[in-house]
Amino acid sequence: MADLRSTIAGIRSPNPFWLASAPPTDKLTNVVRAFQAGWGGVVWKTLGEDPPVVNVSSRYGAHLDNERKLIGLNNIELISDRPLEVNLQEIIQVKRDWPDRAMVVSLMARIEEEAWAGLARRIAATGAVDGLELNLGCPHGMCERGMGSAIGQVPEMVEQVTRWVKNATNLPVIVKLTPNITNILWSAEAAKRGGADAVSLINTVNSIVAVDLDAMAPTPVVDGKGSHGGYCGPAVKPIALNMVAEIARNPDTAGLPVSGIGGVTNWRDAAEFLALGATNVQVCTAAMTFGFKIVEDMISGLSNWMDDKGYANLDQLSGRAVRNVVNWNDLNMNFSTKAVIDPALCIDCGRCHIVCEDTSHQAIRIDQGEGRRIFTVVNEECVGCNLCSHVCPVPDCITMQPEENGLPPMTWPNDPRNPMRAAAAE
Amino acid sequence: MTLNADIPASPYADLTPPLTAVQALAESNRCLFCYDAACVRACPTGIDIPSFIRSIATGNLKGAATTILSDNIMGGTCARVCPTETLCEQACVRNTAEERPVAIGRLQRHATDHLFARKGPHPFARAASTGKRVAVVGAGPAGLSCAHRLATLGHEVTVYEAKPKSGGLNEYGLAPYKMADDFAQREVAFILEIGGITIEHGRRLGADLSLETLRAEFDAVFLGVGLGGNNLLNIPGEERDGVENATAFIERVRQATPDAPVAVGRSVVVIGGGNTAIDAAIQAKRLGAEDVTLVYRRGRGQMGATAWEQELAQTNGVVLKTFAAPVAIDAQGITLERTRLEDGKLVSTGERYSLPAAMILKAVGQTLAREALDGLTIAGGKIVIDDDHRASLDTVYAGGDCVASGEDLTVQSVQDGKLAALAIHRHLTA
Numbered sequence: 003m004a005d006l007r008s009t010i011a012g013i014r015s016p017n018p019f020w021l022a023s024a025p026p027t028d029k030l031t032n033v034v035r036a037f038q039a040g041w042g043g044v045v046w047k048t049l050g051e052d053p054p055v056v057n058v059s060s061r062y063g064a065h066l067d068n069e070r071k072l073i074g075l076n077n078i079e080l081i082s083d084r085p086l087e088v089n090l091q092e093i094i095q096v097k098r099d100w101p102d103r104a105m106v107v108s109l110m111a112r113i114e115e116e117a118w119a120g121l122a123r124r125i126a127a128t129g130a131v132d133g134l135e136l137n138l139g140c141p142h143g144m145c146e147r148g149m150g151s152a153i154g155q156v157p158e159m160v161e162q163v164t165r166w167v168k169n170a171t172n173l174p175v176i177v178k179l180t181p182n183i184t185n186i187l188w189s190a191e192a193a194k195r196g197g198a199d200a201v202s203l204i205n206t207v208n209s210i211v212a213v214d215l216d217a218m219a220p221t222p223v224v225d226g227k228g229s230h231g232g233y234c235g236p237a238v239k240p241i242a243l244n245m246v247a248e249i250a251r252n253p254d255t256a257g258l259p260v261s262g263i264g265g266v267t268n269w270r271d272a273a274e275f276l277a278l279g280a281t282n283v284q285v286c287t288a289a290m291t292f293g294f295k296i297v298e299d300m301i302s303g304l305s306n307w308m309d310d311k312g313y314a315n316l317d318q319l320s321g322r323a324v325r326n327v328v329n330w331n332d333l334n335m336n337f338s339t340k341a342v343i344d345p346a347l348c349i350d351c352g353r354c355h356i357v358c359e360d361t362s363h364q365a366i367r368i369d370q371g372e373g374r375r376i377f378t379v380v381n382e383e384c385v386g387c388n389l390c391s392h393v394c395p396v397p398d399c400i401t402m403q404p405e406e407n408g409l410p411p412m413t414w415p416n417d418p419r420n421p422m423r424a425a426a427a428e
Numbered sequence: 429m430t431l432n433a434d435i436p437a438s439p440y441a442d443l444t445p446p447l448t449a450v451q452a453l454a455e456s457n458r459c460l461f462c463y464d465a466a467c468v469r470a471c472p473t474g475i476d477i478p479s480f481i482r483s484i485a486t487g488n489l490k491g492a493a494t495t496i497l498s499d500n501i502m503g504g505t506c507a508r509v510c511p512t513e514t515l516c517e518q519a520c521v522r523n524t525a526e527e528r529p530v531a532i533g534r535l536q537r538h539a540t541d542h543l544f545a546r547k548g549p550h551p552f553a554r555a556a557s558t559g560k561r562v563a564v565v566g567a568g569p570a571g572l573s574c575a576h577r578l579a580t581l582g583h584e585v586t587v588y589e590a591k592p593k594s595g596g597l598n599e600y601g602l603a604p605y606k607m608a609d610d611f612a613q614r615e616v617a618f619i620l621e622i623g624g625i626t627i628e629h630g631r632r633l634g635a636d637l638s639l640e641t642l643r644a645e646f647d648a649v650f651l652g653v654g655l656g657g658n659n660l661l662n663i664p665g666e667e668r669d670g671v672e673n674a675t676a677f678i679e680r681v682r683q684a685t686p687d688a689p690v691a692v693g694r695s696v697v698v699i700g701g702g703n704t705a706i707d708a709a710i711q712a713k714r715l716g717a718e719d720v721t722l723v724y725r726r727g728r729g730q731m732g733a734t735a736w737e738q739e740l741a742q743t744n745g746v747v748l749k750t751f752a753a754p755v756a757i758d759a760q761g762i763t764l765e766r767t768r769l770e771d772g773k774l775v776s777t778g779e780r781y782s783l784p785a786a787m788i789l790k791a792v793g794q795t796l797a798r799e800a801l802d803g804l805t806i807a808g809g810k811i812v813i814d815d816d817h818r819a820s821l822d823t824v825y826a827g828g829d830c831v832a833s834g835e836d837l838t839v840q841s842v843q844d845g846k847l848a849a850l851a852i853h854r855h856l857t858a
Contacts, residue, residue: 068485069457349524352463395460396525 004308005315006301008042010259010281011174011199013132015042015104018272018316019300022263022284023047023108023135023178026294028082030092034099039294040301043104045202045284048081048137049089050110051121055080063211063221063228065237074237075287076211078222078229080143081110090128097130105130106176109167110137110149118163119170126171134173136163138189139180139205142231154180154205157192164196176261179203179245181238186245190255201249202261202284204242206232235287239265243278250279250324268296269303276316277323335417336409339386339402341365341379347399350374354390354400362389439714440686443605443740444508444534452538456485458530462521467532470519472834473500473843477516481535493543494551496536501576501846502569504544504615505598506839507537509606511703513736515839544614550621555582557624560856563588563646565633568596569838570652570828572619573845574852579624581853586646587625590632596654598838600679603707605714634800643823648852651811651819651826652845655836656797661699661790665757674698674708674791681711693786695719697762699754700791702732708789709746720746721783725753725767726774761785796830808832817848825852
């Protein structure tokens with residue numbers, strides 16, 4: 003059995019699956035249920051200064067596919083709407099009952115040192131908290147009050163707030179980054195300069211998730227109106243993976259621990275975040291879609307896969323794919339791969355043909371076989387784009403097979419076809 | 429899907445219930461939206477199946493129904509009665525990997541039921557009047573399909589129908605468990621909504637109507653007369669009370685009302701191996717017969733009824749006896765002779781046995797009633813037509829069960845009527 007014990011910024015947990023700061027970690031009842039289910043830790047839903055915020059009725063919108071599978075969730079909920087002291091007392095009790103689980107508390111305040119430092123000190127004073135997470139990312143509501151993403155979008159403020167909180171307590175500080183920026187490295191580097199022990203990302207993506215075509219308003223609809231909200235769930239995973247990888251392979255931020263967030267729905271998603279440099283992962287939408295029990299398969303799936311691959315612990319896995327994330331200019335121009343269709347697995351749906359014919363390279367030929375069509379890749383036309391293999395409904399029916407061409411690796415900067423190279427040579 | 433034979437069910441209730449919205453959503457999402465799809469090629473009317481199923485999945489039910497009905501105006505009936513297991517669903521590529529096709533027939537019903545339930549405008553509009561007049565003989569699937577297409581193209585159509593109701597076999601020949609809730613009449617009303625179609629009931633070719641007169645009075649004539657006659661067993665006792673053609677039995681059942689259902693005997697024997705035999709047997713069982721036995725002189729593999737229909741009969745409590753040829757009928761029941769196949773030929777073994785039967789239903793094939801078809805070339809018991817559905821007399825076209833265009837199925841008749849209408853239109857507007 004692979005060792006799934008995890009440590010990030012000195013914070014230990016029995017497994018790398020934490021619940022992110024969000025509705026599932028809003029209060030004792032939920033968090034206890036999560037720990038009973040097996041979650042390794044939680045980031046308690048963001049605490050602010052009293053008086054607590056007031057939330058609106060109707061808070062979530064969903065991006066559903068045709069089968070009503072939830073592929074994205076959007077929320078316009080604010081931070082914890084319960085008094086600070088109530089939250090702190092519950093945190094103390096949960097930590098007393100579940101000492102082996104990571105208890106990190108998210109906080110958010112005005113852009114004033116005493117607001118951040120005072121809140122951090124009150125949380126630290128519980129003695130029940132393993133770390134703090136700075137919410138610099140909510141793209142709705144709080145940002146209109148100068149908080150959340152209004153801070154996270156300004157690198158100087160990220161650095162300043164991080165430093166304030168670092169100076170206020172001895173607790174590890176995780177800075178949660180917003181994806182609603184042009185370059186994630188600016189805010190990651192700012193967090194590091196401010197003394198962050200780790201960063202977590204991504205917070206939610208600013209979004210209008212859907213329009214209610216009867217109400218003619220964005221969803222969720224609040225008395226006929228809607229607002230932009232924070233988008234999360236499986237659909238944002240690709241955005242998160244890229245940002246995690248950018249931080250992991252950037253020399254200035256390499257080594258800064260990352261807690262990966264964004265659409266983690268199963269163990270495979272978690273393994274991908276870890277491979278790109280994350281130390282652990284945080285989950286919200288998957289739990290809000292299926293309940294807490296999904297952590298069982300996350301744990302056993304990751305463990306079984308690590309056993310199969312020979313990874314004894316998370317350190318051996320973390321960051322294993324980072325060196326293979328490169329710029330386009332570092333790709334091998336001489337590499338060639340072609341689609342190959344296995345006629346034994348083909349069910350004769352024709353989708354590979356029509357997408358290649360209509361939208362790509364006209365590289366899949368149809369021949370009439372006995373009672374069925376035979377689809378064959380025309381190698382001369384195939385550019386190895388993969389589209390056919392992605393639309394094929396049968397696993398492994400269309401595979402991409404690299405072509406031996408005997409050519410040495412060559413990047414675009416060295417490619418004779420590159421006009422800039424020719425210009426540089428002159 | 430099928431009812432347990434032990435559970436008494438209304439003989440007039442749907443045997444295959446409509447899909448719920450949730451089922452339709454799940455099932456429509458199983459469709460792969462194949463390119464040049466095999467299911468479309470397998471449908472005699474060429475319904476664009478992937479497109480209508482995609483419309484169901486996106487919540488565009490009216491669009492789905494319009495797609496179906498534009499190729500097959502009786503898409504509602506076909507959704508209920510087509511042997512999809514040998515047509516579209518047999519061709520579905522989901523069979524290959526999963527051995528379970530998309531439930532195309534039930535999805536088609538989901539879409540068409542939606543259109544029929546709403547009180548919206550008719551999805552099709554008539555073209556400007558051409559001033560041409562066409563006579564259609566027979567208000568069955570072929571005739572109504574032809575009439576509808578002609579009317580849509582701007583022609584004036586008069587339909588002559590011998591029976592008091594329109595719909596042909598949809599009304600008189602299909603078991604009520606397939607066509608619950610008076611669907612045939614609702615569909616006829618929908619078809620007539622297009623306008624330009626007049627139906628005269630009680631008008632039978634050969635009685636008060638002659639082909640010659642029709643040819644003289646109309647620009648073209650379409651014959652969709654079906655198969656009016658029934659084959660005989662030619663065995664002693666065939667004329668006894670309690671012996672009836674299965675088609676006549678189904679017609680009586682269909683025209684009875686649920687509060688006064690047709691009485692059936694305690695033990696019923698149905699003779700034949702086609703879908704009519706299956707319909708009659710299941711219907712007899714559902715009407716309360718204690719024992720229903722379907723006897724067929726050949727094996728299961730030679731039956732006209734599909735394997736699915738055979739299984740349906742069995743799960744509804746019908747006993748199938750194969751290699752049993754009827755030899756005589758008497759007051760107690762029927763005497764059968766065991767047969768077997770020898771080099772593909774049916775031979776008798778000489779061994780006989782009897783089954784008690786209070787009611788014997790014959791479903792051994794139907795024949796063309798030739799009396800009023802003077803002047804038309806007939807071969808193999810069918811009206812001979814060319815590729816344009818033209819019969820051997822000028823301006824006379826034919827389609828449906830009375831021609832040899834394909835299998836004797838509702839869907840084939842609808843296609844015949846549609847193609848004949850297009851040919852007539854080309855002829856009239858040339």
